[in-house]
Amino acid sequence: MALSQIAAQGLVLLGCGKMGSAMLAGWLSEGLPASSVWVIEPHPSDWLRGTGVHLNQPLPDAPAIVLVAVKPQMMGDALPVLQALGNGETLFVSVAAGTAIATYEEVLGESTPIIRAMPNTPAAIGRGITALIGNTHAAEDHLSLAETLLAAVGQTVRLDHEGQMDAVTGVSGSGPAYVFHLIETLAAAGEAQGLPADLALQLARATVAGAGALAESAEESPAQLRVNVTSPNGTTQAALEVLMHEDEGFPNLLHRAVTAATERSKELSRG
Numbered sequence: 606m607a608l609s610q611i612a613a614q615g616l617v618l619l620g621c622g623k624m625g626s627a628m629l630a631g632w633l634s635e636g637l638p639a640s641s642v643w644v645i646e647p648h649p650s651d652w653l654r655g656t657g658v659h660l661n662q663p664l665p666d667a668p669a670i671v672l673v674a675v676k677p678q679m680m681g682d683a684l685p686v687l688q689a690l691g692n693g694e695t696l697f698v699s700v701a702a703g704t705a706i707a708t709y710e711e712v713l714g715e716s717t718p719i720i721r722a723m724p725n726t727p728a729a730i731g732r733g734i735t736a737l738i739g740n741t742h743a744a745e746d747h748l749s750l751a752e753t754l755l756a757a758v759g760q761t762v763r764l765d766h767e768g769q770m771d772a773v774t775g776v777s778g779s780g781p782a783y784v785f786h787l788i789e790t791l792a793a794a795g796e797a798q799g800l801p802a803d804l805a806l807q808l809a810r811a812t813v814a815g816a817g818a819l820a821e822s823a824e825e826s827p828a829q830l831r832v833n834v835t836s837p838n839g840t841t842q843a844a845l846e847v848l849m850h851e852d853e854g855f856p857n858l859l860h861r862a863v864t865a866a867t868e869r870s871k872e873l874s875r876g
């Protein structure tokens with residue numbers, strides 16, 4: 606099914622905060638007409654008001670997809686509004702972290718096709734990646750419908766089982782924040798070495814963006830790309846000896862960070 610077919614039946618977005626807006630911005634820029642999108646959002650931003658979507662208006666009877674993008678903690682209040690669309694043709698896709706498929710089935714009915722997805726905010730510029738897993742009522746058609754929608758804002762990957770979702774959340778869902786923090790801290794380190802703040806930020810931002818683009822397009826592995834920068838006994842080697850330190854270096858730090866995010870996702874699922 607193409608984006609135009611989703612447009613014909615309608616798309617409902619429940620919650621349009623940071624992640625909902627990132628995806629909506631991507632869909633609108635890919636040509637999804639604002640007139641085929643219904644958004645339920647108690648605190649709409651000026652940007653959302655300006656998009657021309659149906660905002661807090663009565664919903665269509667059988668939209669192609671309802672996309673749930675409220676915080677896990679708000680789910681109990683938010684989901685019942687959608688109950689009337691359950692057990693029908695409408696596909697539900699939720700991007701909420703740490704909210705198990707069973708939670709949606711309890712409210713929407715067990716025969717509702719439900720897909721749990723984990724996107725990330727680069728979706729706003731069509732560079733996201735979303736992992737997907739469906740319930741037993743999510744047929745191949747439903748998965749490819751969700752992929753059509755999510756592929757409009759980046760890559761998609763299917764998971765083998767729902768248990769993988771916690772680690773996916775720790776790597777790619779939360780991951781952009783780690784990279785933004787890398788930019789912030791690289792710039793701060795440049796400032797500490799005497800660079801003006803705006804120059805340090807420009808250098809850090811361009812370096813992370815350029816290295817990311819190279820890592821994505823190059824045939825060499827990230828490890829080889831790192832070696833290509835590292836002259837024997839040069840400046841990079843001096844830095845990497847700090848970053849690759851067994852206890853205090855990047856590997857241990859990122860391992861702990863991703864473990865913390867994964868464990869938090871599991872905790873949220875337990876309620």
Ligand SMILES: NC(=O)C1=CN([C@@H]2O[C@H](COP(=O)(O)OP(=O)(O)OC[C@H]3O[C@@H](n4cnc5c(N)ncnc54)[C@H](O)[C@@H]3O)[C@@H](O)[C@H]2O)C=CC1
Pocket residue numbers: 619620621622623624625645646647648674675676677679682683700701702703723724725726778779
């Ligand atoms: N921000 C991110 O990078 C990512 C977020 N997610 C998931 O997306 C979901 C939303 O996260 P954010 O956008 O970051 O949070 P957010 O707080 O920016 O957005 C949530 C939105 O839901 C609205 N809302 C609250 N109660 C509502 C209700 N009863 N009905 C409709 N809307 C309601 C809020 O006004 C708010 O605008 C979360 O479940 C999160 O786990 C998933 C992947 C990445």
Ligand SMILES: O=C(O)[C@@H]1CCC=N1
Pocket residue numbers: 702774778779
């Ligand atoms: O921080 C969170 O809980 C959400 C899920 C992944 C990114 N943001």
